[in-house]
Amino acid sequence: MGRKRRRQQKDDTENQLEKKRQHIEVLPEGVHHYEHINQVPLEVQHYFRQRHNIWSKYDDGVWMTDNAWYGVSQELVAAKIAQHVALMTPDNKSILIDAFCGVGGNTIAFALSGRWKRVYAIEKDPATLECARRNAEIYGVRDKITWFLGNCFELLGPGEKAVSGLRELVAEYGIIFASPPWGGPGYKLDEVFNLNTMQPYSLEHIFNEFSSFTRCIVLYLPRTSDLSQIAACVEEGKKGQVVHYCTKASSRALCAYLGDFAKLPPAA
Secondary structure, three states: OHHHHHHHHHHHHHHHHHHHHHHOOOOOOEEEOOOHHOOOHHHHHHHHHHHHHOOOOOOHHOOOOOOHHHHHHOOOHHHHHHHHHHHOOOOEEEEEEEEEOOOOHHHHHHHHOOOOEEEEEEEEOOHHHHHHHHHHHHOOHHHHHHEEEEOOOHOOOOOOOOOOHHHHHHHHHEEEEEEOOOOOHHHHOOOOOOOHOOOOOOOOHHHHHHHHOEEEEEEOOOHHHHHHHHHOOOOOOOOOOEEEEEEOOOOEEEEEEEEEEOOOOOOO
16 A cells, blocks of 8 residues: 555656646746756846845746846836836826836836836847746736837837837827946946946937937936936926935935926825
8 A cells, every 4th residue: 555655656746747847948048037046147146136126926937137137127116116107207198118128127017007008118139028028928018018129229210220100109199218228237336427428328329319309208327327417418497307216225226307297296
């Protein structure tokens, strides 16, 4: 009787292992879902330890690239930004462009907010965009987002690579959220971060490109950003707003709200 039970247990274990093997996914090149810290490159391990702050559903199969760990917003921060953008945006604006969507942290928060008829997400790296699509599916909002692979300045520009009608749509009904690359984690070493030497796109370049067709721009920038450079982007006679987003009493980043945004309520 005991031998028969042990044989059954062995069969059950083998069946479970076989099912697990069948469900192992072959991830696209450059994409990872790390489960143990010994799988993680040394320079990323600090961020991996915070994975459940970044993604509450990380264990559901969130995909990341190694570079994405440096720039993805923590989930609570992304949700607060999405709340503020929804509150401050004029009522006649119903679409949002996430110009540098990365692996989807902010994009997903915007889609979850319910404020937008459509969220458009742009990412120039194929592996990173695959992560964003996957992560949006995990959070149940993939069908609320339209995805574009390419350079945001080209896709939203007037040239031959532009998405037909998208620039005009944004000009009338949309706003732009831009979380550009900051040039890697080295920005943390600067007491005041020079936005006009930011790589690969400077603040001046980003603002000039987007302000040529929209008056509603939100920029997600390092917490030590030079505020005088942000102020230089504000139209004469107008006021911009800068909001720091904090966790554990420490600023993680700031957003600059430039253009026709309502004043953020004190209690928001």
